[in-house]
Amino acid sequence: MLIDFFLALRRHRLPVSLKEHLMLIEAVRDGVIGPDIDAFYLLARAALIKDESLYDRYDLAFAEYFKGVQALTGLDADIPLEWLRRQAELELTAEERARIEAMGGWEKLMETLRKRLEEQHERHQGGNRMIGTAGTSPFGAFGFNPEGVRIGQDASRHRRAVKVWDQREFRNLDGTAELGTRNIKVALRRLRRFAREGAADELDLEHTISGTARNAGLLDIQMRPERRNAIKVLLFLDIGGSMDDHIKLCEELFSAARSEFKRLEHFYFHNCLYEHVWKDNRRRISERTRTVDILNKYGHDHKVIFIGDATMSPYEIVQPGGSLEYANEEPGAVWLRRVLDTWPRTVWLNPEPEELWNYRQSIAMIRDIFRGRMFPTTLQGLEQAMKVLSR
Amino acid sequence: MRFEGSADYVATEDLKLAVNAAITLRRPLLVKGEPGTGKTMLAEQVAASLGLPLLEWHVKSTTKAQQGLYEYDAVSRLRDSQLGDNRVQDIANYIVRGTLWQAFASETPVVLLIDEIDKADIEFPNDLLRELDRMEFHVYETREMVRARHRPLVFITSNNEKELPDAFLRRCFFHYIRFPDRDTLARIVEVHFPGIRKDLLREALEAFFEVRDTPGLKKKPSTSELIDWLKLLLAEDISPEVLRSKDRKTIIPPMHGALLKNEQDVHLFERLVFLARQSR
Ligand SMILES: Nc1ncnc2c1ncn2[C@@H]1O[C@H](COP(=O)(O)OP(=O)(O)OP(=O)(O)O)[C@@H](O)[C@H]1O
Ligand SMILES: [Mg+2]
Numbered sequence: 001m002l003i004d005f006f007l008a009l010r011r012h013r014l015p016v017s018l019k020e021h022l023m024l025i026e027a028v029r030d031g032v033i034g035p036d037i038d039a040f041y042l043l044a045r046a047a048l049i050k051d052e053s054l055y056d057r058y059d060l061a062f063a064e065y066f067k068g069v070q071a072l073t074g075l076d077a078d079i080p081l082e083w084l085r086r087q088a089e090l091e092l093t094a095e096e097r098a099r100i101e102a103m104g105g106w107e108k109l110m111e112t113l114r115k116r117l118e119e120q121h122e123r124h125q126g127g128n129r130m131i132g133t134a135g136t137s138p139f140g141a142f143g144f145n146p147e148g149v150r151i152g153q154d155a156s157r158h159r160r161a162v163k164v165w166d167q168r169e170f171r172n173l174d175g176t177a178e179l180g181t182r183n184i185k186v187a188l189r190r191l192r193r194f195a196r197e198g199a200a201d202e203l204d205l206e207h208t209i210s211g212t213a214r215n216a217g218l219l220d221i222q223m224r225p226e227r228r229n230a231i232k233v234l235l236f237l238d239i240g241g242s243m244d245d246h247i248k249l250c251e252e253l254f255s256a257a258r259s260e261f262k263r264l265e266h267f268y269f270h271n272c273l274y275e276h277v278w279k280d281n282r283r284r285i286s287e288r289t290r291t292v293d294i295l296n297k298y299g300h301d302h303k304v305i306f307i308g309d310a311t312m313s314p315y316e317i318v319q320p321g322g323s324l325e326y327a328n329e330e331p332g333a334v335w336l337r338r339v340l341d342t343w344p345r346t347v348w349l350n351p352e353p354e355e356l357w358n359y360r361q362s363i364a365m366i367r368d369i370f371r372g373r374m375f376p377t378t379l380q381g382l383e384q385a386m387k388v389l390s391r
Numbered sequence: 392m393r394f395e396g397s398a399d400y401v402a403t404e405d406l407k408l409a410v411n412a413a414i415t416l417r418r419p420l421l422v423k424g425e426p427g428t429g430k431t432m433l434a435e436q437v438a439a440s441l442g443l444p445l446l447e448w449h450v451k452s453t454t455k456a457q458q459g460l461y462e463y464d465a466v467s468r469l470r471d472s473q474l475g476d477n478r479v480q481d482i483a484n485y486i487v488r489g490t491l492w493q494a495f496a497s498e499t500p501v502v503l504l505i506d507e508i509d510k511a512d513i514e515f516p517n518d519l520l521r522e523l524d525r526m527e528f529h530v531y532e533t534r535e536m537v538r539a540r541h542r543p544l545v546f547i548t549s550n551n552e553k554e555l556p557d558a559f560l561r562r563c564f565f566h567y568i569r570f571p572d573r574d575t576l577a578r579i580v581e582v583h584f585p586g587i588r589k590d591l592l593r594e595a596l597e598a599f600f601e602v603r604d605t606p607g608l609k610k611k612p613s614t615s616e617l618i619d620w621l622k623l624l625l626a627e628d629i630s631p632e633v634l635r636s637k638d639r640k641t642i643i644p645p646m647h648g649a650l651l652k653n654e655q656d657v658h659l660f661e662r663l664v665f666l667a668r669q670s671r
Contacts, residue, residue: 019561023416032412039408046409050560052423052567189513210465217472379554 238308272332424568427613456518
């Protein structure tokens with residue numbers, strides 16, 4: 001039974017590992033808790049969930065799993081409508097879903113169910129029979145035991161204390177952490193690769209001392225090159241237009257990146273990449289850099305980060321002359337592909353909420369060009385991006 | 392061995408359960424929470440109530456994992472060599488034991504506190520994986536294997552300044568101490584000020600949460616600030632009436648400097664009160 005619990009948590013995208021699951025089983029076996037569901041809820045949380053921002057998701061998963069168990073065993077009738085809906089939508093086949101639609105949708109189905117329940121309760125109180133038989137009744141067909149279902153009846157709730165996991169006290173903790181410079185730095189540190197390169201120009205005190213000590217006191221001076229973050233980064237920042245909404249975030253990202261990477265070059269572009277970029281936004285016309293020169297100058301080992309909302313008209317990506325800035329000879333898509341060919345470690349960070357991406361054609365196009373390596377500018381997104389870059 | 396809370400420390404049910412799970416399985420317990428929620432104090436209290444010695448390792452940004460195991464004191468050895476001391480021949484004389492080693496070597500089980508692990512470099516927790524898992528490590532200089540006689544009860548605290556590595560997290564039990572609700576906070580206060588007047592406590596908590604809920608504070612007052620503030624109120628014999636008001640938003644509680652330690656926060660709070668008064 002516990003393995004189902006484990007799988008249920010995984011289904012809710014909770015990052016629980018087998019190692020932790022075994023730890024939980026061990027704790028149950030060693031009598032940390034008695035046969036008490038509330039204690040189990042807490043124990044499993046302590047063993048499996050290592051991030052309080054996931055507590056809410058855990059509560060949901062827990063509620064869902066244990067209500068499912070209760071429904072199966074018919075032990076405790078307290079299944080909220082919402083659970084049924086989610087459960088069903090997760091597990092129904094397309095065909096079944098179509099049948100529900102044909103019957104007038106979920107609301108209708110539940111309404112009917114409620115009526116039938118009431119009728120049945122009038123007829124035989126506390127009866128244990130299913131409503132309808134499998135195959136003939138819509139309810140039976142979906143494998144519910146409507147006896148175990150109380151829809152919109154709050155009576156049982158008043159009788160029983162509401163379970164902790166139903167209170168969902170951690171609701172406001174869920175969600176992606178806000179980015180602050182500090183958080184960004186921590187994420188960027190994933191890219192660190194320290195190396196001592198170049199001339200030995202730093203006194204290696206520790207080794208000098210231990211060398212001298214091992215040398216029975218004869219001074220043994222040791223030098224070494226300074227330790228530097230050897231990662232080389234190119235940053236391409238979309239500036240102006242719709243990006244104005246994201247200025248603060250971009251500044252934070254930029255300043256964090258600058259302090260983290262000694263070898264960082266940055267360039268500005270507008271909406272999409274074309275023949276030219278610029279380094280100083282005030283002199284965007286007079287002091288432009290040819291994109292070709294950048295492609296030639298910086299080696300394949302550079303990590304490249306684009307920051308932009310990728311929100312524009314599709315023309316700006318695929319059409320020669322589509323640029324807002326000037327008449328570009330080649331479409332932006334060509335330039336983006338060149339970038340990806342030159343620097344295999346390239347990602348795109350998009351400050352627009354990820355839920356919106358599917359609704360913007362241009363985002364989908366650029367994401368395609370980037371072979372899916374577009375990430376939201378949340379802490380999680382940033383970490384994924386850094387993971388990809390550091391591979 | 393079971394931890395049931397103590398007279399000096401208010402432990403909620405969920406905290407006790409996490410502690411006992413960690414104690415039973417001898418796995419580290421990682422405790423996270425806002426500053427002042429009693430993370431550090433927990434280890435002290437567990438040690439005291441189980442009657443075990445407490446070993447503390449306070450982590451700083453420069454702390455290296457190796458320092459918890461041992462350090463090789465080359466400078467002393469160098470000095471001894473200059474003085475012609477015979478000890479110099481044996482490198483073992485210059486191996487200085489760290490907190491972890493002391494915990495492993497102890498004749499009785501101990502409580503080991505690794506405080507503020509997130510202060511160190513992000514690699515720090517990874518460097519301790521094997522040591523915390525197997526409770527053993529190798530001393531390179533003397534070719535010696537150090538194994539724990541008794542697995543220590545390890546408590547690790549974090550303020551969440553940095554994310555901890557997954558591999559590390561998988562080896563720990565985890566508990567997040569939420570900021571206490573009103574009842575828990577009242578219990579904590581009574582631990583510190585037994586027999587405090589009920590009406591004073593009620594008004595003080597009311598005023599405290601009002602300050603705490605001020606939007607935009609850089610540092611919200613925590614349990615320790617509340618306790619410091621109450622200490623002042625009691626010392627000055629402030630009466631509950633002073634704290635009471637029909638419209639709480641319009642009073643500045645006495646000695647609010649003990650609650651808000653940051654100058655900006657004090658200004659912000661005073662300005663909001665001022666605005667609230669004006670708008671009446
Ligand atoms: N549950 C509690 N019971 C009794 N006293 C408490 C409790 N929680 C906090 N306190 C009081 O708050 C003070 C601060 O606690 P502590 O130093 O352990 O907090 P912390 O979580 O380690 O904070 P930080 O993150 O700043 O290190 C304690 O000295 C104690 O006076
Ligand atoms: Mg502390």
